[in-house]
Amino acid sequence: MEKFTFILLLLATYQRVSSAAKCEILTPMGIEGGEIGIIMIPGANYPGERYIPLALRIQELMGSNKVWFGITEGWLLDTPNPVEIAGAINACRDQAEDLNLGGRMYLAGHSLGGVMLEQYLQSEENMAQYSGVILFGSYLTDFLFGIDNGYEVPALTVIGSIDGLSLTYALREWKESAEAETALGVTNKYPVYIADGVNHAQVGSGEVPDFVKERDIAAKMSDEDAHVVYAEIVKSFLILQNQDISDSTDIKIALEKTEELKAYTAEFLAPFITASLMETxxxxxxxxxxxxxxxxxxxxxxxxxxxxxxxxxxxxxxxxxxxxxxxxxxxxxxxxxxxxxxxxxxxxxxxxxxxxxxxxxxxxxxxxxxxxxxxxxxxxxxxxxxxxxxxxxxxxxxxxxxxxxxxxxxxxxxxxxxxxxxxxxxxxxxxxxxxxxxxxxxxxxxxxxxxxxxxxxxxxxxxxxxxxxxxxxxxxxxxxxxxx
Structure with missing residues (x-):
């Protein structure tokens, strides 16, 4: 009941205002290769344009594929919400179509943006339009829809090793996603990776909102270097999910990167596994x-x-x-x-x-x-x-x-x-x-x-x-x- 009431309160609040969110399209850097589109939903209090540097880095690393980005911007209070999300995503799709951009499309979200994506994708009609989900400093929440991470589409969860807002959930998500893959008899469909040395704020760039600053861990590296860490993880996920339209060399590198990420994540979470078992x-x-x-x-x-x-x-x-x-x-x-x-x-x-x-x-x-x-x-x-x-x-x-x-x-x-x-x-x-x-x-x-x-x-x-x-x-x- 509390969950349902919370959603009603959100809807009641945001229905008092008109939809304002819009989209900025980043066209592909290359002209050849398989086409992939990614629509980005920002975190709370983050202007959407602060994700452009990360998007550009992903485009650069995905050089053998034509990757375009839809950066959603202009959200009320710079915060994604249930009322505006459909309009923002559709604005990206419409603009991409006008530019003759298409291909397989993914939804990406940072922090609260990931939670809003999960809410949006509870509609089977919405889910059917996308090839996967990418979550930065976010996760497939147990809040609204239970503990089953067996999504209809592949879902990547990336949490920084010094992410002060999401790191506590990493072990739970790692376990739930592993259980979902085992139940379906698949691998690499719902990967949960720890991104070495990056924090929550560094998915974006520029000034950090006070809300995040108070709860995050101080950065160890520049935003530019952090974007490389995040982008390499996204690249390995996208390549393995799209091997039929990807370069063979990229596939080999992605497989190696995936094994490296799995090993690092397991090593990072090992202390948490040991300590958690001491409770029960x-x-x-x-x-x-x-x-x-x-x-x-x-x-x-x-x-x-x-x-x-x-x-x-x-x-x-x-x-x-x-x-x-x-x-x-x-x-x-x-x-x-x-x-x-x-x-x-x-x-x-x-x-x-x-x-x-x-x-x-x-x-x-x-x-x-x-x-x-x-x-x-x-x-x-x-x-x-x-x-x-x-x-x-x-x-x-x-x-x-x-x-x-x-x-x-x-x-x-x-x-x-x-x-x-x-x-x-x-x-x-x-x-x-x-x-x-x-x-x-x-x-x-x-x-x-x-x-x-x-x-x-x-x-x-x-x-x-x-x-x-x-x-x-x-x-x-x-x-x-x-x-x-």
Whole structure:
């Protein structure tokens, strides 16, 4: 219902104004080769003409094909919207026809422009007119039309390795597109690639809108060099989708480039895959967390086995950790529930768990079961410190260098111990507080019930709000460095 209401509100807003978007045609640079047309939809607050440099670079690299561009411009508030999009696209088609331009046509969109394209292409009639979709710093959203990336036409998703606005969605899109290709028994139809070293803004050129500047990661290279990175990826996609009208040498180069892109993307996403699995899989962060509370010595932990069960929130209150012990060994069962940020519009929200609600057995009991001497208790803070350390061990050298140079550092402070169960259960997650421009503090809410607690079933518990290593990884790559 929220999704439908959102669309109605958009339509109600824009129907009060007349359509203003228009089109500027960039004719092909060459006169031979197969003909391909690309119509470009800009991102929010980006005048369409700022995509001309990228379009020219793509035309230049696609030299053995006749590539023309339709650059849509003059959008209301320089922002694509559902009311104007059909008129803008049709204006490009009409002008191209007047210039005797045709061939196979593709729709390309940057950021919000990609979302508007997906909305436009929900019409089967519209979809049937195009040979594919190219998404820059955008993706096939789950917001409106579900998680199936099995589009009727090929769809390329390109997200920069320092794209502050879209990078968090890259892993999800990579997985969903791979699943779609597997289901259809095809390859290279829905590629998702990470573009090395470029950010969100650099799809366009010139002045960066404040909205993007505040949420993007600082550029590493010039816009001109970034356009080459983006253009080479587009070229490889277009060539492989149009092999019957492409030069054989270009096809060979495109195949090599595709393998290179696949390898780089898989390597780039590997840390995110590893960290994401720690939230829900059997061998997850909870197992490490319970052991961290008990001891820092691997020798002392030899007799401890931890089994964690991920439960829905409605079952979390009744779930109670338990332990079975014998002969200085123990098997403990813990419970967890990862919680995620509300993402109504499938945009600008981190995809990692905002907190892992963790129910551990108190370390006093486990150390006694393991025949170990009593030691001072640890805090949830100790587990969270190691979550960041794990994330730093997974992060790339490039991400770590940027984090160390400009990233906001986390200072872990002592837990806030709740005096009762609901105080922990509804603690609203981890608590961040800005200290200054370079440091932010973070603390957890915990709940401790002593081993001799009067209610036996609730005795000897240590409950924590945990920082997910995945969220810590996104802190390193994104949160700590955006807008700097």
């Amino acid at each position: 899989e059997e061998d997850n962060w909870m197992i490490r967390g319970q052991k961290i509370l008990v001891s820092s010595s691997s020798e002392e932990l030899q007799g401890l086995e931890v089994v964690n069960l991920v439960v829905p929130f409605e079952d979390l209150g009744d779930a109670k950790p338990s332990v079975v012990s014998a002969n200085c060994t123990a098997v403990v069962t813990t419970y967890s529930q990862p919680q995620y940020d509300l993402d109504l519009f499938d945009a600008a929200t981190l995809k990692s768990a905002s907190v892992i609600k963790a129910k551990f057995k108190i370390e006093d009991v486990l150390r006694e079961n393991l025949c170990l001497p009593e030691v001072p208790r640890k805090q949830c803070k100790d587990i969270n410190i190691q979550a960041l350390e794990v994330a730093m061990s997974l992060a790339s050298e490039d991400a770590l260098e940027r984090f160390n140079e400009v990233g906001t550092k986390l200072i872990f402070t002592d837990d806030s111990v709740s005096p009762w169960g609901p105080g922990w259960e509804f603690s609203s997650g981890l608590h961040y507080k800005k200290i200054n421009e370079t440091h932010t503090s973070l603390y957890s809410t915990s709940l401790i019930s002593e081993p001799d607690f009067i209610i036996a079933v609730a005795a000897g518990m240590h409950y924590c709000d945990l920082l997910s290593p995945y969220r810590a990884l996104e802190w390193i790559y994104l949160t700590s460095v955006i807008g700097k």
